[in-house]
Amino acid sequence: MKTRKLGRTGLDVSPLCLGCMTYGIPERGPHAWTLREDESRPLIRKALDLGINFFDTANYYSDGTSEEIVGRALKDFADRDAIVLATKCFFPLTSQPNAGGLSRKAIFAAIDASLKRLGTDYVDLYQIHRWDYETPIEVTLEALDDVVKAGKALHIGASSMFAWQFAKSLFTADMNGWTRFATMQDHYNLLHREEEREMMPLCADQGVAILPWSPLARGRLTRDWDETSPRQDTDEVGRKLYASAEEADRAVVAEVARIAGERGVPRAQVALAWVAGKPGVCAPIIGASKPHHLDDAVASLSLDLTDSEVAALESRYVPHPVVGYQ
Template sequence: MKYVRLGSSGLKVSPLALGCMSYGEPQLGMHPWSLPEKESLPFIAQALELGINFFDTANIYSLGSSEEFLGRAVRKLTRREDVVIATKVYEKMHDGPLAGGLSRSAIMREVDASLRRLGTDYIDLYIIHRWDYDTPVEETMEALHDVVKAGKVRYLGASSMHTWQFVKAQYTADLHGWTRFVSMQNHYNLINREEEREMLPYCRAEGVAVTPWSPLARGRLTRPWDERSPRTASDPIQERFYGPTEASDREVAGVVAEIAKERGIPMAQVALAWVLQRPAVVAPVIGATRPHHLTDAAAALDVVLEEEELNRLEAPYVPHSVVEYV
């Protein structure tokens, strides 16, 4: 495994991050397809064996149990200083007027709660999960700066917002001498390329690492289009993201299948190799609920697509409507 810098920071990460949304108590939160702890542990162990040192979770995943699973796995399998743990803040963890958001109150409360669940005294990368329209950006950025200066967080990241919002947050940090974001975790794959318009060029110009989520379009680019998994049946987000453009998306997936057949490799390797070759992309966040998901992802690091193949993959794409990430 060759490790890379997370944008312009000094942090070294594997070029793949293991997303831990799939690991958590199934009866908690909104992910009934998530794996309980005993079934989750082998995937974290397999990732470490492959050289993956970058693990991504969030406070909201299975209402905190994902953080708990990851924290216990790290303590059992490796040394804390050898891994990079990313977690997120924004979503409501309970009912009530103070729940959720990016207020100073919420950030201070939730960073401590995440530290307790992870069983660690610092978070490597603390990510704001969404943009908070109800809190002044100055309040958010100062609170984030304070948790960095307190030693609870090493680096800051952001996720899924409009480019103007991300620029405003970075400008606010610069204006006051506060900590900037070093990464952007956005929705980006072969059937959703809208981030190529503004966000990716901005991140590349500013040295911000891009760590896309759903690089395989929630599995739609890994198998025949009409084949469905248990997650597909219980994941309403899939229809919101991909339903309106199914005809063109199906064409893209068809080309992925053609190239995979020509090369004699799984579709997942082709689709992930395309993401890995995109400018500004540092470490896609991959999900794994079967052992071959991780071995395919690691193998994709060695797949270099030719220009002709890239052109074929990109040709069927049609613009998608903007999806508000709320």
């Protein structure tokens, strides 16, 4: 698998990033559909065998157990110097004061805890999971800059915020000589394209790598609209993300099915090929709970959609309320 540069970092990453929210102890945290360690490890190993070297997790996923599972697997299966490992902070793991958010105290505690769970001295990319409305961005950026200077993270990134917030972050970092965000992990797929209005042009202008999360819309783009899955049945976040424009979304899903049928490929390949082909997109963050999910993701990299197919996929879209920022 050919690698590409992660924005302006100089890092070589696979054009797919394995999102590791799927891996964790189901009884820990908010995701009852996660896979235990014995089920997770073969999928992580298969990703490595397919050429994926970019892995994204978060301290919040399954109460930290995602980081533990991913850290042990990568230590056993991979050369740390060849891996690009990313994690995130913001959401609290306990109800105690200062357990979450992006204060200096919270960030310092979170990075040390994540490194311990991951079993590594540093992460390649440390991301803020959301915007903190209660902490000045200056406080957050200076703390993140100190994390980088301490060698605990090589680069920093952001996720899911308004373009004005991201622009303010980049400007503030530049003005103070602090480490700037190198990546934007945002909600982007055929059912939610609001990022095309401002965030994606901003990232293109600033040389920021785009890492879309939920490129398959929590699996909705891979099956008929009325078909469900164990994850979808228990995923409260997913219900909120895709509840505002059902009629239009159904039409998009049907168009994906039509093109996939004509091409003779799984729907996931069509939906992922569309995301990966967008300017500025560096590596869509894919989830994989079954081996064929990884096979389809890798195969999508070789699927070139025609201009008419892209136009057909995009023609059914209607403006959506922005979701996924809070």
